[in-house]
Amino acid sequence: MGIDRLRLRPVETPLHGFAGDRVISEGAISLPVTAGEGQSQVTLLVDFLVVNVPSVHNIILGRPSLNAMRAVVSNYHLMMKFPVEGGVGYVQGDQREARRCYSVAVRKGSVKQALTINALDPRDLAEDTSIEDLITVPLEEADPSKTVRLWSSLNSGQQAQMLAFLRDHKDVFAWSHEDMVGIPPEIMVHKLNVDPDHKPVKQKRRAFEPKRYAAIAEEVSKLLNVGFIEEVHYPDWIANMVLVKKGTGKWRVCVDYSDLNKACPKDNFPLPRID
Template sequence: MRIANWEVDKILIDGGSSANIIYISAFNELKLDRKDLKRVNYEVTGFNGSRLTPKGIIELSVRVGERSRRRDVQAEFLVINSPSPYNVIMGRPLIHKIGGVVSTYHLAMAYTNNEGWLAKLSGSQKTTQQCYITALKQPAKTRQQSGSERRLPEKRERKSRKRKREEYHKEKHKQKLAMENFEPAKEEMARPLPSGEHVTVELTEDEMPEIDPAVMVHRLNVKEDIRIVRQKKRSFSAEKNQAIQEEVENLMEAGFVEPRDYPEWLANVVMVKKANGQRRMCVDFTDLNKACSKDC
């Protein structure tokens, strides 16, 4: 495979990767200019468990195959500064662009050439084995940065989580003491509601402290063969935008949500009008619900 008019070997074709990746060592060998990098502000998680912030993203010319099997495309690559036995990872974006179908059993990939005909690319069993053994020797997790530059943000984040847990336990202790010291009068004690009556209680965000991760953690059980869906941004009226802004600020203030940039699943909010005229903000999880296994 040729990238930026240079022959490149040790390429991992990974259908599980949501991005094409070129490692910094290969980036330098190709004599590419860092001025061409576009900045990104999100992290990626590697197959070795490391969490890294890319140096940037760059668009490069790619040629798969030669002569009658040739396929020329433009593809974007995230530039990663991390040790790797590979020079490049071909992710789903590039695989889909060339119409590729990968067979790990045959160590081959079928794709369409420039004329639209079927072509095949075969890998090297020896090189594959060498890269696999090298990958196993690498540590489970690596750090992109060293020293105070990387440790300080992580230290602050750990302190923040610890402080929130302490505040949660203090609040629970106060509630427990209040309930133990509370002795209601007989006329104030709870009584059964008459038949047909019901009570609706609506709590605000600040009245519901966060759940300690030691108690419960929510994870999504997404099926492996599901295509990631990034919903296009929806437009709202000025009134709805103001309601969304207020609701997000309330959730952030209560510690329910935090700003985060995700390169994968993205869902829009939906504003629903309540009976009292106010609006409730919901999230359109239709695509994500389809991708997750049912609980029962």
């Protein structure tokens, strides 16, 4: 970026990371940031803290900047939208480009170097056309069906350490319904806070195509066999199944609890004010 360090303003307040580590910033600088393209873009002045820590990130926008843009971020859609004059602007993320950028940073050793105010050279990104992939490794040699996926750029020593760690804690993996033993009622019991004055709702039976019926029967059989659910002969509440297509092409079996949710009083303060 070619910014003179003399433009940095001194900052005395340290930064604290997630692990509780304390970092002293080298200073603060105000830079204009433009998001969006063409007529659907917004520009604002953002205060950045420059720190000398190992990182693959060039800049990080905090909540004050996102709030100033009135931006809405969706990690699932890799998109950020914000209001602009006469419409809505957006920034679309690119997972392939992010992986390529990370690969260049790791290969050039920037993970172990200090983070500076200089941006990553776009020519470095143009030279690198590889995309890091995941490799499938069996977690148990006796059972090849139990596998984990590791980053392909890990060397043999790192892969061995990661596999050893995962194998030492393989008891936390749930490969099937039978592996989920549940929580003893003596420790915790979940109950529905249903309003007693609310009349129970029995939804009308919905019809499905044969493939969906087969998916429902398979899922219900799994839950019955492991004791997660039990049959009720005279239910007060009846809710239909809802099937959602997975990315693998299989069906995810859900339950329509919209009527039951309406009968449960709402908590006006479900979470503390984290801000």
